Amino acid sequence: xxxxxxxxxxxxxxxxxxxxxxxxxxxxxxxxxxxxxxxxxxxxxxxxxxxxxxxxxxxxxxxxxxxxxxxxxxxxxxxxxxxxxxxxxxxxxxxxxxxxxxxxxxxxxxxxxxxxxxxxxxxxxxxxxxxxxxxxxxxxxxxxxxxxxxxxxxxxxxxxxxxxxxxxxxxxxxxxxxxxxxxxxxxxxxxxxxxxxxxxxxxxxxxxxxxxxxxxxxxxxxxxxxxxxxxxxxxxxxxxxxxxxxxxxxxxxxxxxxxxxxxxxxxxxxxxxxxxxxxxxxxxxxxxxxxxxxxxxxxxxxxxxxxxxxxxxxxxxxxxxxxxxxxxxxxxxxxxxxxxxxxxxxxxxxxxxxxxxxxxxxxxxxxxxxxxxxxxxxxx
Numbered sequence: 001x002x003x004x005x006x007x008x009x010x011x012x013x014x015x016x017x018x019x020x021x022x023x024x025x026x027x028x029x030x031x032x033x034x035x036x037x038x039x040x041x042x043x044x045x046x047x048x049x050x051x052x053x054x055x056x057x058x059x060x061x062x063x064x065x066x067x068x069x070x071x072x073x074x075x076x077x078x079x080x081x082x083x084x085x086x087x088x089x090x091x092x093x094x095x096x097x098x099x100x101x102x103x104x105x106x107x108x109x110x111x112x113x114x115x116x117x118x119x120x121x122x123x124x125x126x127x128x129x130x131x132x133x134x135x136x137x138x139x140x141x142x143x144x145x146x147x148x149x150x151x152x153x154x155x156x157x158x159x160x161x162x163x164x165x166x167x168x169x170x171x172x173x174x175x176x177x178x179x180x181x182x183x184x185x186x187x188x189x190x191x192x193x194x195x196x197x198x199x200x201x202x203x204x205x206x207x208x209x210x211x212x213x214x215x216x217x218x219x220x221x222x223x224x225x226x227x228x229x230x231x232x233x234x235x236x237x238x239x240x241x242x243x244x245x246x247x248x249x250x251x252x253x254x255x256x257x258x259x260x261x262x263x264x265x266x267x268x269x270x271x272x273x274x275x276x277x278x279x280x281x282x283x284x285x286x287x288x289x290x291x292x293x294x295x296x297x298x299x300x301x302x303x304x305x306x307x308x309x310x311x312x313x314x315x316x317x318x319x320x321x322x323x324x325x326x327x328x329x330x331x332x333x334x335x336x337x338x339x340x341x342x343x344x345x346x347x348x349x350x351x352x353x354x355x356x357x358x359x360x361x362x363x364x365x366x367x368x369x370x371x372x373x374x375x376x377x378x379x380x
Contacts (some may be wrong), residue, residue, distance in 0.1 A: 005300040006293055008064060009286040010034035010259050014230060015052055016266035022275035026282055034064035036261045039093050040071050040086060060098035066259060067102040073109040074099040075122040075137045077323030079316040089140040092344050101146040102139060106328055121152055121160060121211055123355035124167040126379050127319055132171045134317045141312055144302035148210060153185035153233035154360040154372065155308040158193050178210035178304045183246045184217055184233055191231040197246060201253065209254040210304055214243050214285060215263040230368050236268035239281045243289065249291045256300045260289050317333035324351050333373035339363060357364050
């Protein structure tokens with residue numbers, strides 16, 4: 001008889017001094033059950049320290065190492081040399097470390113520099129669907145393990161929010177993929193579009209959730225609608241109590257869940273107080289997970305391994321029109337001085353009257369997109 005699924009409490013663990021200082025007491029107390037490593041963020045590091053390699057190998061040997069990509073830009077209309085190099089790097093690290101699974105972000109990266117850009121959504125068309133499926137197949141071929149995508153925190157419109165879960169499901173189905181349900185990302189959607197959790201969560205294929213993220217973020221007042229505060233997924237503060245409550249509600253809904261991961265940027269962990277808060281957040285997360293584990297009798301029904309490995313097409317799907325629209329949007333978001341200028345530029349761009357449906361975008365979310373893109377172009 002199969003044993004009930006046990007969910008593991010994990011931390012995002014990268015080669016960042018402040019993040020490592022915050023997590024060290026958790027490792028010392030043997031609380032950390034798995035680690036998530038953003039393997040593509042070390043592009044400036046020539047040699048990974050031996051002790052970090054040993055840490056990755058130790059968790060990998062127990063099936064507790066998960067890889068999280070940041071820079072691949074899944075939906076770029078043009079196949080780039082940087083994307084091929086990303087896959088080559090993934091293939092190399094996958095031969096050196098044993099990943100339980102590999103994930104990436106939904107969307108495409110703005111910015112000319114491959115490592116400076118914001119993850120932005122794309123139209124949910126058959127064309128973008130085919131591009132996304134092809135890229136997931138290439139990731140899976142490179143890592144030879146389950147692959148998944150993380151839900152977006154940012155959307156331009158309510159309609160986009162409501163279609164996101166179904167589109168994710170169609171993307172991952174051909175590779176038997178899974179979803180990272182980032183609960184702070186979901187929290188941003190709930191707050192920014194005044195939605196109800198029980199209604200929105202039903203739009204996601206919850207049987208496809210293998211990993212959950214929790215994190216903190218920030219509030220930012222709208223300049224054009226001062227009465228509004230926009231929730232941003234900035235990963236630079238403690239986990240809100242509301243997100244812990246979402247975790248309690250989500251756990252019973254995700255029958256194939258394996259990992260719950262606490263994330264925070266190292267730049268937000270520069271004081272003893274912030275590091276202590278991070279540790280307290282982990283303890284609260286783990287207590288919720290442990291309480292659920294003690295009561296859980298469900299058995300996972302999907303290992304998310306590929307059903308078959310087909311040969312990849314030598315012709316990579318691309319779209320010159322989509323690529324041009326992405327270039328135009330990136331330029332507008334990164335250079336428009338305010339919302340009014342961005343709106344005027346959009347009306348006179350290749351995105352007007354297109355599948356992007358820019359005419360229906362919420363003004364305060366377009367304003368937020370400007371702020372995100374102009375922050376990211378300076379580097380993450």
